[in-house]
Structure formats: C-alpha cells, structure tokens
Amino acid sequence: MSWNRYGIGFLVLVALVGCEKPVAERPMVEIHGRTMGTFYGVKVVGDFPGGQQALQTQVDSLLKHYNDEISTYDPNSSLSKFNQQQTSTPFPVSQEMADIVISALRVGQRTQGVLDVTVGPLVNLWGFGPDKRPVKTPTDEQITAARQRVGIQHLHVDVSADHAALRKDVPNIYVDLSTIGEGFGADKVAEFLESRGVHNYLVEIAGASRSRGVNAKGDPWKLAIQKPTDELDEVQAIIKPDGRAISTSGSYRNYYELDGKRYSHIIDPATGKPITHRLVSATVITPTSLEADGLDTALMVMGPEKAMAFAKQQRLAVYLVIKTDKGNFILAYNLVPHLMSVFNAKEYS
Numbered sequence: 001m002s003w004n005r006y007g008i009g010f011l012v013l014v015a016l017v018g019c020e021k022p023v024a025e026r027p028m029v030e031i032h033g034r035t036m037g038t039f040y041g042v043k044v045v046g047d048f049p050g051g052q053q054a055l056q057t058q059v060d061s062l063l064k065h066y067n068d069e070i071s072t073y074d075p076n077s078s079l080s081k082f083n084q085q086q087t088s089t090p091f092p093v094s095q096e097m098a099d100i101v102i103s104a105l106r107v108g109q110r111t112q113g114v115l116d117v118t119v120g121p122l123v124n125l126w127g128f129g130p131d132k133r134p135v136k137t138p139t140d141e142q143i144t145a146a147r148q149r150v151g152i153q154h155l156h157v158d159v160s161a162d163h164a165a166l167r168k169d170v171p172n173i174y175v176d177l178s179t180i181g182e183g184f185g186a187d188k189v190a191e192f193l194e195s196r197g198v199h200n201y202l203v204e205i206a207g208a209s210r211s212r213g214v215n216a217k218g219d220p221w222k223l224a225i226q227k228p229t230d231e232l233d234e235v236q237a238i239i240k241p242d243g244r245a246i247s248t249s250g251s252y253r254n255y256y257e258l259d260g261k262r263y264s265h266i267i268d269p270a271t272g273k274p275i276t277h278r279l280v281s282a283t284v285i286t287p288t289s290l291e292a293d294g295l296d297t298a299l300m301v302m303g304p305e306k307a308m309a310f311a312k313q314q315r316l317a318v319y320l321v322i323k324t325d326k327g328n329f330i331l332a333y334n335l336v337p338h339l340m341s342v343f344n345a346k347e348y349s
Ligand code: ADP
Pocket: 001, 114, 115, 116, 117, 119, 123, 128, 178, 179, 180, 206, 207, 248, 249, 250, 254, 265, 266, 267, 268, 269, 293, 296, 297, 301
C-alpha cells in the first residue's frame, strides 16, 4: 500500500464532503494515527466522552493491543511466537486470537483456499516478504518445496469455554494475518465505539472501512472510490455503505518487473505463483470489514471472470477495475439500489 499526501491509500475510500448549500454542522471529533504498518482515521459525529484526547488514547491502545497479538513484524507478538514454535503442540492463545484465525479460515473455506493466510513462504519466495527481492524467478523445485508448508488445511483452532489454542499439523507452517488485519482492526474500533454509545461514526484503516449513521451534516456517509491513477480527487464511484463495511485491494503499486514480466504481491495458492491476469483492484461491500478485507484479496487472486462469477454466486456487492490496453475497464455487481453509483462503468483511459 502506498500513500499520497493526504495519508490515504491509493484507490482510496474517502469520505465525501458535500458542496451543496451550507448546513449547520454537528460537532465532530476526529483522530488519525498509525497502526499495523499503515494509517487510520476515525470520525465521531456528536460528543465522545472525554473528547478527542480520550478517543485518541483509547483507540490507539486498542489497536496496539491487537497489533501486539497479530503482527508478524514484532517477534514477540502472539502470532510470531506461534510461528516460531515449530511443532504440532497446541499453542495457547486468547479467545480473540482464536476468533480472528477462525474468521480467516472461514473466508479461506468460502473461497476454496484462494484466500490463504499460510501463503507466507510463497510470498517470501517471490520477494514480497521481509526477505530480499529475487534476482531470478524461483524454480519449480523451490515452488514445490514452499508449497509443502502452505495450506489452510494444516492450521487448526481448538476452542472450549475457557481455553483456546492454535495448532499446525505441518510444524513449519507460517501464518500471516496482515491481509485481514486492517478489516479486523476497523471492526474492533467500530465495536468499541458502539460500546461507548456512539452511533454516528466512520472508521478507516488503510483500504478497509466501517461506518454507521450520518456525517456532520446529518447526511448518510458517502465514500468515494477514486480513479486508479496518481491524480487525486478523480471520483470513479460513490458508495453509500448504510452501515456496511467496505474494503479495497489493489495490485497497482506493489509489484516488480524481472526480465520484462510483471510480478504482483498477490499469490495464487493453486499455482504457487503471482497472479498474471489484469484485474488490478477489487472493492467488496459486506457486513463486517474483516470479511470484506479477506474477500477483496481473494477476488484479486481469482481474476476478473472468476471474481464476477463468485460475486454473483455469493450475492456480494463488488467493484472491479480491469486494466486493458485501451485503459481501465470497470465491472460492478450491485444488489442493493443506491448502494453504489458508478460513473463511466464501461471504459476510461
Ligand atoms: P494491501 O495492504 O496491499 O492492500 P492486501 O490486503 O490486498 O494488501 O493483502 C496483500 C498481501 O496478502 C500480500 O502482500 C501478501 O503478503 C498476502 N497475500 C498474497 N496472496 C495471498 C493469498 N492468496 N491469500 C492471503 N494472503 C495473500
């Protein structure tokens, strides 16, 4: 994910400010910060107990708590410790940690293994992990070796009323939850706000968002999907989430070229290789942002045709950008009228 001068990701979801006649605005408390290697923002319309300072402190500490559990950059996080333990012995975790892994496995099963949180060894092999970029593309033997330690069927969650544990039946499996971490975080911040009696809010963590109610003008939240270019403020679609979550995944920026071929950071677990199709961005609208954040990556793996077929079969609202020689082509699937207004849904350059 790369960031523009507004500190917002590319193909961003931005809260739209209406430019109609001035309306008396309600008070709004707004905070920004960093979490999970990216940026977040929260807007609360109305008062928050203790004001902006209290909101900032509480949201920061909540996100830090989850980051400390699931970060793969922090060798002391609960997930890193599980990854370091290279045995099949159950590894005790918090109920919340068990829940996030269960959710990750559920999205994995729903997409028939396309979203795979154990894909890390392949991500590293292709040069998108902490290891260095390869100077040569990996050999078939290397890919086969890495695939021995990839697959959600090797990851298990054992839960009872007072105990939760993760277990792997291949000792050197490596779990990376970063592809759903932002959505998970946005859900947790939304839950926290609801628990404080806040019902009008917008939470954004990188490409994942959760919102409810109205903005400072008293209008339902509207989010814009920008054109996938470097130009800012070019709106391609408007989403009125109406309480739903939205997440966008894209392969515009995170790729490299080797011997004239373009390699994306999205890996197809079925081949063990980076995707080569021309779907460059996927947006999904679902009840929770964890689901949306997992599914957007899964759609990116599937490619345009399979992603659209999956959306129809699963009755998912999606917005896909496909790169063609003539420019970008938009495909949208939308079940709820007024949820999405897509401009120039055919082609633009
Ligand atoms: P971004 O922060 O770039 O939007 P995404 O949420 O789309 O990221 O997740 C992309 C990351 O997910 C990749 O950098 C890679 O580490 C990981 N990844 C790649 N392929 C898969 C896959 N098939 N399933 C799960 N995670 C994947």
